[in-house]
Amino acid sequence: MSDEKFDIPDQFASPAIPAVLTEDSVIQFKCYKGISCFNACCKRADVTLAPYDVLRLQKRLGMNSEAFLKAHTVPFQLDADGVPGIKLRTDDEGACLFLDGENGCSVYSDRPTVCRYYPVALLNLREKDTYVAKQQYSLIREGHCKGHEEARELTVGEYRAEQGVGEFDEHNKAWYELILKKKSGGPGVGKPNEMSLQLFFMASFNFDMLRRFVLSDNFKATYNLPDETYALVAGDDIALMQLGNRLMRQALFGEKTIPEQSGAWEKRVDERREIWEARAKAETEARNAKTEKDMRQETTGCSDN
Numbered sequence: 001m002s003d004e005k006f007d008i009p010d011q012f013a014s015p016a017i018p019a020v021l022t023e024d025s026v027i028q029f030k031c032y033k034g035i036s037c038f039n040a041c042c043k044r045a046d047v048t049l050a051p052y053d054v055l056r057l058q059k060r061l062g063m064n065s066e067a068f069l070k071a072h073t074v075p076f077q078l079d080a081d082g083v084p085g086i087k088l089r090t091d092d093e094g095a096c097l098f099l100d101g102e103n104g105c106s107v108y109s110d111r112p113t114v115c116r117y118y119p120v121a122l123l124n125l126r127e128k129d130t131y132v133a134k135q136q137y138s139l140i141r142e143g144h145c146k147g148h149e150e151a152r153e154l155t156v157g158e159y160r161a162e163q164g165v166g167e168f169d170e171h172n173k174a175w176y177e178l179i180l181k182k183k184s185g186g187p188g189v190g191k192p193n194e195m196s197l198q199l200f201f202m203a204s205f206n207f208d209m210l211r212r213f214v215l216s217d218n219f220k221a222t223y224n225l226p227d228e229t230y231a232l233v234a235g236d237d238i239a240l241m242q243l244g245n246r247l248m249r250q251a252l253f254g255e256k257t258i259p260e261q262s263g264a265w266e267k268r269v270d271e272r273r274e275i276w277e278a279r280a281k282a283e284t285e286a287r288n289a290k291t292e293k294d295m296r297q298e299t300t301g302c303s304d305n
């Protein structure tokens with residue numbers, strides 16, 4: 001096993017190397033309404049969101065992607081290359097906006113992966129020589145969380161089933177693997193350009209914009225996908241998310257995950273030739289003007305300013 005890993009939730013990463021747990025590891029924990037620390041974790045929330053979390057929450061709230069992202073998330077960077085991630089927005093004291101006073105979480109049945117797992121942390125570890133994520137776990141012990149003092153033992157597998165994380169992990173797995181590959185710096189992985197980063201954000205979190213993009217005439221003129229795929233992504237959020245993952249692999253790693261229409265590249269070059277030529281001309285003129293000015297200064301010993 002490689003030591004390269006991508007953690008969800010990364011906010012629970014401890015400076016100490018955590019003991020790695022498996023499905024069969026036994027933990028002692030119980031959380032319930034009425035426990036002395038009830039809601040303490042949500043009052044200092046630092047919740048990283050994965051794509052399926054966004055889908056569930058925006059559907060629960062009946063919001064479109066743009067409105068949800070604006071009202072309920074804040075951006076952060078997933079890595080040093082500026083790959084964009086998002087976290088749940090909190091109030092000024094750090095409390096989650098979905099916390100409903102003493103009633104607890106107002107979106108409980110659609111709460112994000114991080115909230116479901118806590119106090120277990122999901123570690124996506126990379127198998128040697130592959131970019132397949134192997135799920136393992138660790139246990140977070142924070143002083144305010146009294147659930148660890150409760151006399152209930154269960155395995156990590158039983159805890160995962162109780163919290164309903166299986167569906168979330170299944171739908172987010174391809175996205176975790178993508179980030180794992182980006183962080184592990186595999187072949188063809190460099191610093192993404194601005195356009196790739198924008199595409200990553202759209203395909204990860206802004207599903208309404210992604211749907212408009214893949215159903216646009218421009219997209220269809222560029223990519224060669226069957227009509228059934230377009231019909232599917234028009235109405236199926238999971239199919240849309242999966243197509244988004246394929247697009248991101250293409251943008252970040254140059255993988256040919258979506259076949260292009262023949263001649264699409266040449267057509268794009270033709271369409272943009274005028275813009276490229278104008279830009280090159282402007283750059284050459286600016287460079288010539290600067291050289292001329294520098295020469296003049298050197299010869300006369302004085303500047304124009």
Ligand code: SF4
Nearest residue numbers: 042096098099105115
């Ligand atoms: S989404 Fe719910 S469970 Fe998660 S931090 Fe907010 S209030 Fe707590």
Ligand code: SF4
Nearest residue numbers: 031037039041145147
């Ligand atoms: S036991 Fe832990 S997880 Fe449960 S409410 Fe208390 S702090 Fe939150």
